[in-house]
């Protein structure tokens with residue numbers, strides 16, 4: 001899809017791409033923390049069983065602790081997932097559009113996301129503030145809840161910037177449909193999705209080697 | 223108090239469908255429609271305020287913490303070499319029947335399903351492991367491809383299965399009961415696949431010759447390779463049945479065992495890191511859609527639409543079986559266009575109360591719906607499993623994969639009919655083991 | 658009584674779970690105001706957390722998303738520190754009427770009112786839970802020492818007291834208690850007695866139960882959003898107050914009916930009741946409860962709440978109500 005003609009607006013494009021790359025690093029880092037948290041939940045689960053079975057010594061407040069730390073893997077990777085186009089959607093009809101109308105609808109869908117996340121930042125912040133100012137704690141060992149509630153507006157903040165980047169990215173493509181694609185996920189056809197599935201299951205090598213039956217796919221598209 | 227809540231509920235359903243079709247991510251579309259809906263009933267400040275509580279309160283439920291554990295097991299399973307050894311054992315033990323390697327593929331896919339919840343991943347690994355051997359033994363290309371694509375779908379029924387956990391949580395049923403309930407239907411599906419293969423291979427031996435010549439010694443030697451499968455099944459089942467561990471703890475133990483085996487099998491930290499990153503990404507995707515859809519569900523709670531829909535369904539001049547079949551056809555059509563998890567989450571809040579009002583068992587319905595979703599993975603136009611097979615084996619044209627699927631699709635329709643006729647096939651195990 | 662005339666008012670009430678003994682209080686209030694206003698003051702009860710998760714009910718009240726809600730103070734002790742006084746273990750509540758009197762007096766105390774007013778909430782009444790008891794398997798704990806090393810499911814204040822006695826409180830989610838008890842992950846579980854013991858099927862596997870230990874109970878007030886309450890015409894406000902006696906009667910009757918059904922059932926299953934002597938109960942109080950009480954009072958005082966006063970209020974009200 002990359003154009004060979006020198007795209008318009010490429011000077012601003014490169015600054016934009018640089019920012020996108022830098023910001024992606026932050027998203028990767030946050031997703032990495034989420035990955036670590038999952039690893040930690042696994043270890044904690046194993047310890048809890050062993051400690052309860054072998055030592056008659058359950059980890060007190062285990063459930064409270066897991067519940068509140070769940071916000072890490074439920075939210076830290078949210079912008080990372082959005083960047084990679086990993087959040088579920090139906091792009092069957094989008095995939096039929098040609099470049100300009102496609103980028104228009106993509107920009108529109110992104111704008112909707114931006115608006116929703118803006119409201120969510122505000123209201124989840126108020127939810128945190130209630131817990132922080134008026135008090136809140138867990139049921140079993142009385143852990144304070146405000147830190148977990150604070151994670152949510154912060155994660156939405158990170159997501160907000162990703163949505164803003166994608167909005168700029170799609171508007172830019174709407175204006176210059178032939179420009180290089182920066183900071184937005186491209187719609188994947190079913191073969192690209194299948195390639196990802198192969199990569200997840202069998203590794204990068206197998207995914208690179210995967211080839212799809214072009215004739216059938218073209219026939220199907222007519 | 224503004225709009226009539228019921229009307230708001232209907233408008234909301236319509237708006238949601240339009241937005242989803244326009245390509246808005248489901249978690250965003252559901253949140254927006256849910257939020258506007260609540261706002262229309264109780265006003266802006268209270269409405270958006272309620273929405274602001276949901277991401278935290280709905281993602282910090284202990285029962286949901288099993289999801290990343292199950293997903294992690296699936297991502298690690300390939301590295302632990304489970305596929306190869308499962309296929310090897312199945313081949314040696316049952317390769318002698320007509321179409322033996324294809325039957326072995328079905329049963330080893332069922333075994334692999336016990337460590338993986340992902341249909342597409344299962345199809346991918348068996349394309350790599352089973353297809354070469356079938357082709358080398360002169361098996362029909364279409365049969366080889368079809369059995370792998372169809373065998374992959376067993377992963378969502380046989381525990382561990384993320385989609386069954388999600389169903390359980392959305393409809394507030396026991397996670398353990400749903401996981402147990404998937405087991406027999408998974409086996410029944412596998413058996414029906416096997417019968418179809420054996421029948422066809424008996425009529426037309428060219429489709430797939432039996433493979434013979436393994437001694438009892440060979441067979442016994444193949445068994446230790448299946449240990450990880452037995453270990454994970456053992457942990458999850460005995461934990462649910464014995465109550466000595468919660469599903470999350472059982473998932474954690476299972477992941478830990480598979481992790482150790484993967485390291486023994488030669489996995490490096492790089493691969494562990496990749497598996498954890500992918501687990502994190504899939505986890506956040508699932509959690510986002512869960513709380514997003516629960517915003518919408520909260521709106522339905524204020525609107526009273528699910529009760530009204532249930533009443534309407536009850537008032538239809540049709541027998542319950544006809545209504546259930548219509549609902550299932552609806553799922554089959556939706557499944558052609560949408561991802562399984564998104565589809566379930568969007569529809570269940572309205573459909574589930576109606577199905578229960580018709581007198582159906584919630585556990586039974588969960589298994590049936592998941593089976594429907596799985597059928598969509600092997601049917602055109604999307605049929606993701608077929609693409610996965612074609613991607614790993616470009617020498618088998620997609621048209622051949624889809625033709626190879628034909629008999630298995632028929633088998634699946636028969637299986638669903640069987641479960642509708644004999645619901646106890648689904649409900650017996652959880653009822654017996656948990657009471 | 659005469660029909661009270663007034664405007665049409667529609668309120669929503671958020672509660673968790675299905676219709677059950679515990680919800681008979683709010684159902685009685687709903688029915689009373691509906692009847693007395695000729696259907697003009699409607700309270701719609703939304704069961705099953707349809708409007709809010711139980712733990713977020715107070716947030717919903719603060720937001721004005723609904724006008725009434727039930728909540729249990731133990732679900733989120735830090736949201737309203739003063740309420741936790743009624744959750745202290747082994748408080749002297751010989752019966753539900755004494756418990757009612759104490760809860761009412763406690764909720765009326767200015768310190769408690771002020772605490773809840775931060776959430777724009779006022780308590781209307783206490784949706785009483787009966788005293789907890791334990792159901793267990795294995796060797797019955799006939800003395801305090803027998804509890805030493807026992808794995809028990811006990812939350813909050815009861816859990817703390819049991820720890821002081823030497824038991825090992827173990828976290829088990831309520832739906833999993835049956836299996837945990839059956840397979841010995843825990844040896845005893847405490848729940849409101851008798852109805853929750855039957856609801857969670859503990860009576861199917863339990864070998865013994867404590868009959869008069871009364872280690873405590875959660876307090877679960879029914880709260881009203883203050884701005885919504887203030888918007889009501891005074892006649893309607895008065896009706897809410899007048900509805901309370903019938904609501905309390907409904908609770909007593911529901912629990913009594915449960916007991917009448919459950920006691921023969923437990924006897925039939927061969928469960929052994931354990932009745933502690935007054936001296937033994939006094940030892941439970943001394944060793945298990947007293948230190949927890951003292952810690953609570955000290956903590957409240959340190960945090961700027963009238964801890965001494967609130968605890969004294971519980972004790973004196975209880976004594977007065979019991980002698981009536």
Ligand code: NA
Pocket residue numbers: 335336337338339340376377378379380381382383
């Ligand atoms: Na599975």
Ligand code: NA
Pocket residue numbers: 557558559560561598599604605606
């Ligand atoms: Na599909």
